[in-house]
Amino acid sequence: MSPDTPVKFLKGVGEGRAKALESAGIATARDLLWFFPYRYEDRRHPTRIADLGRHVESPVLIRGRILSAHARVSPVKRMKIFEAVIEDGTASVKLVWFNQPYLSDQIARGDRLSVYGTPRLTSYNLQIDSPDWEKFEGSEDDEGSIVSIYSKIGTIAPKTLRQIVGRALDEVLPEIEDPMPEEIRKTLGVIGLREALLAIHRPEVLDEQFLRQRSPAHLRLILQEFFSFMLALRVRRAAEEGQKKLRRIHIDEELRAEVRKILPFKLTNAQKRVVKEIADDLCGSKPMYRLLQGDVGSGKTIVALIAAVIVIGNGHQVALLAPTEILAEQHFQRISQLVDKSLVIAKATGSMSAGERRTLQAGLREGLIQLVVGTHALLEEKIRFKSLGLAIVDEQHRFGVEQRQALFEKGETPDILVMTATPIPRSLALAMYGDLELSVIDELPPGRQQVKTVLRTASQLDRVWKFIDEEIDAGAQTYVVFPIIEESEKSNLKPLTAGFEAMKQRFPNRRVEMLHGRMTAAMKEETMARFKMGEIDILVSTTVIEVGIDVPNASMMVILDADRFGLSQLHQLRGRVGRGERKSYCVIVCEEKANPEAVARLKTFEQTKDGFDVAERDLEIRGPGEFLGTRQSGVARFRFGNILRDHALLEKAQRVAIELIERDGLDRAKDLLGQLLGVTIANAARD
Numbered sequence: 047m048s049p050d051t052p053v054k055f056l057k058g059v060g061e062g063r064a065k066a067l068e069s070a071g072i073a074t075a076r077d078l079l080w081f082f083p084y085r086y087e088d089r090r091h092p093t094r095i096a097d098l099g100r101h102v103e104s105p106v107l108i109r110g111r112i113l114s115a116h117a118r119v120s121p122v123k124r125m126k127i128f129e130a131v132i133e134d135g136t137a138s139v140k141l142v143w144f145n146q147p148y149l150s151d152q153i154a155r156g157d158r159l160s161v162y163g164t165p166r167l168t169s170y171n172l173q174i175d176s177p178d179w180e181k182f183e184g185s186e187d188d189e190g191s192i193v194s195i196y197s198k199i200g201t202i203a204p205k206t207l208r209q210i211v212g213r214a215l216d217e218v219l220p221e222i223e224d225p226m227p228e229e230i231r232k233t234l235g236v237i238g239l240r241e242a243l244l245a246i247h248r249p250e251v252l253d254e255q256f257l258r259q260r261s262p263a264h265l266r267l268i269l270q271e272f273f274s275f276m277l278a279l280r281v282r283r284a285a286e287e288g289q290k291k292l293r294r295i296h297i298d299e300e301l302r303a304e305v306r307k308i309l310p311f312k313l314t315n316a317q318k319r320v321v322k323e324i325a326d327d328l329c330g331s332k333p334m335y336r337l338l339q340g341d342v343g344s345g346k347t348i349v350a351l352i353a354a355v356i357v358i359g360n361g362h363q364v365a366l367l368a369p370t371e372i373l374a375e376q377h378f379q380r381i382s383q384l385v386d387k388s389l390v391i392a393k394a395t396g397s398m399s400a401g402e403r404r405t406l407q408a409g410l411r412e413g414l415i416q417l418v419v420g421t422h423a424l425l426e427e428k429i430r431f432k433s434l435g436l437a438i439v440d441e442q443h444r445f446g447v448e449q450r451q452a453l454f455e456k457g458e459t460p461d462i463l464v465m466t467a468t469p470i471p472r473s474l475a476l477a478m479y480g481d482l483e484l485s486v487i488d489e490l491p492p493g494r495q496q497v498k499t500v501l502r503t504a505s506q507l508d509r510v511w512k513f514i515d516e517e518i519d520a521g522a523q524t525y526v527v528f529p530i531i532e533e534s535e536k537s538n539l540k541p542l543t544a545g546f547e548a549m550k551q552r553f554p555n556r557r558v559e560m561l562h563g564r565m566t567a568a569m570k571e572e573t574m575a576r577f578k579m580g581e582i583d584i585l586v587s588t589t590v591i592e593v594g595i596d597v598p599n600a601s602m603m604v605i606l607d608a609d610r611f612g613l614s615q616l617h618q619l620r621g622r623v624g625r626g627e628r629k630s631y632c633v634i635v636c637e638e639k640a641n642p643e644a645v646a647r648l649k650t651f652e653q654t655k656d657g658f659d660v661a662e663r664d665l666e667i668r669g670p671g672e673f674l675g676t677r678q679s680g681v682a683r684f685r686f687g688n689i690l691r692d693h694a695l696l697e698k699a700q701r702v703a704i705e706l707i708e709r710d711g712l713d714r715a716k717d718l719l720g721q722l723l724g725v726t727i728a729n730a731a732r733d
């Protein structure tokens with residue numbers, strides 16, 4: 047028997063069980079070693095049966111001798127029932143199993159059993175339903191053990207799995223080689239793999255450290271996972287750095303003048319700094335891979351446009367990918383205004399007609415179109431560029447890795463700029479991208495208003511509406527946001543349409559309109575355009591307005607059922623106001639009876655102005671997946687490690703990976719990576 051022996055050759059695993067295991071991704075004895083218990087039960091301390099009354103509804107271990115055992119059929123549901131009575135010298139208790147008729151052959155009067163289960167009170171007495179059991183061979187006061195519980199696979203019961211895994215442990219664990227060389231284990235400060243696996247399956251103690259996944263065994267697995275990840279990123283990165291950019295970008299006086307010409311305002315110092323960082327990358331010989339981070343309203347768009355003008359001025363094309371049609375449209379409009387026909391710009395959206403698609407495709411292929419702004423439509427197979435020099439992704443966390451990749455592959459090592467208003471903590475950025483360069487705009491344009499944020503309950507809404515009335519009289523415009531978070535096909539627009547009707551009644555003399563993700567692109571565009579031109583007083587909307595919309599005269603926002611949004615999302619929404627001269631307000635509203643935790647969160651939000659603080663809080667509260675608002679956010683998913691909890695380990699793994707490459711070179715790193723992944727890939731595939 048070897049680690050590679052197929053599971054079906056293991057004792058106790060027939061064809062049927064082998065199939066079930068295989069469909070769960072467990073093909074060999076080695077895979078079984080990586081199939082971990084999901085919890086543990088401490089069965090070392092049996093309870094006296096006479097004391098069971100004190101343990102009703104909580105699991106206990108008892109040990110004793112079977113007094114009687116028999117099968118019967120329940121008259122009620124015609125269920126097969128197996129009953130036994132067990133006695134330990136202090137008292138006896140009834141054990142009941144359902145639909146396990148074969149137990150008649152396994153449990154008989156006189157047997158000694160260890161039984162683990164939860165006593166419950168019936169109308170007559172105590173009984174334990176469907177307990178876990180084992181024949182007990184030792185003497186009455188022998189130590190019990192810590193039992194690992196595996197989740198059920200197909201019809202294979204947890205207990206059977208425990209036996210199967212146990213056999214794999216006994217027979218092949220000694221043959222498992224540690225893919226991590228000793229010196230790296232030393233540097234990382236971790237134990238050997240065999241030792242770690244054994245401890246995970248058969249822990250000797252269940253202490254705090256172990257249960258919080260902080261034991262040496264856990265640390266070994268987490269660090270192996272992080273180290274492999276960092277090594278892979280570094281190897282890939284080193285390969286990319288070896289790649290030379292074919293294009294040469296120069297910035298001469300003429301180009302500088304062109305850039306100055308499109309600037310409608312003076313750049314802030316932060317913008318200037320970031321533009322320089324980007325320009326240096328563009329002119330360098332390695333492809334740029336840079337994350338541009340800046341709070342909502344900090345002015346990322348103009349920076350991106352400057353980068354675009356530089357690349358276009360050198361004869362290449364630029365693509366700007368935006369997450370929503372509204373945003374793509376807005377970028378398109380704003381950029382068109384700024385460049386005033388000096389560039390050929392096109393738009394790519396899902397609602398293009400067949401003819402428009404063909405024109406677009408031809409224009410991009412032949413290089414006539416210099417800048418294209420679009421949504422996912424940009425990623426279509428048929429979109430090809432003559433020479434894509436720069437790919438910009440706005441609000442990047444809304445796109446998955448594959449989507450970003452699909453765009454990047456449309457050029458030959460294009461320079462890449464991803465922009466986000468979500469300040470991603472360093473640890474998370476590391477896990478998302480490994481090691482990209484970071485530029486931060488940490489200064490808002492001058493004259494920007496602080497948005498006054500207030501929390502109100504639904505019963506106070508009347509006063510809020512009054513206030514809005516006054517503000518509209520003074521010339522302001524308002525957003526009213528309803529919490530339809532995902533506007534999928536199935537989602538229900540009712541709260542929005544009902545809210546819309548209510549608002550029209552409450553404000554009979556105002557121009558109230560509605561905006562949501564299921565309107566046609568043309569209708570959305572038209573509504574946004576009219577809101578921008580001041581033809582709408584109150585825009586009743588979903589979160590479609592969340593990203594990037596810029597209407598300076600809109601200085602009020604009311605967010606209903608605010609407790610249903612994440613903090614970062616609220617911050618994004620709030621960023622829609624405070625963009626002009628007017629004093630701006632964001633009113634977050636929740637029901638009186640909203641969950642106190644949620645209210646506490648909203649209170650924090652009321653006090654927190656800075657996007658970075660909001661993000662940190664939000665990340666703490668919701669964890670990385672939720673925080674980024676999409677499951678496919680491109681954050682590497684780890685099986686053992688937790689980016690938040692373990693960021694120190696992640697950084698340690700990175701350090702060791704970098705040192706290794708510097709010291710031993712790329713080839714050695716690749717070899718090692720192959721070894722490491724040989725072991726872990728099977729598991730990664732399963733998760």
Ligand code: ADP
Pocket residue numbers: 311312313314317340341342343344345346347348467491492594596625
């Ligand atoms: P975001 O970083 O959220 O994408 P935008 O690029 O949409 O921000 O910019 C927000 C608003 O600030 C826009 O109206 C833009 O024209 C304006 N803006 C950007 N930079 C400056 C600046 N340096 N001076 C004045 N206004 C600016």
Ligand code: MG
Pocket residue numbers: 346347440593594
């Ligand atoms: Mg933006």
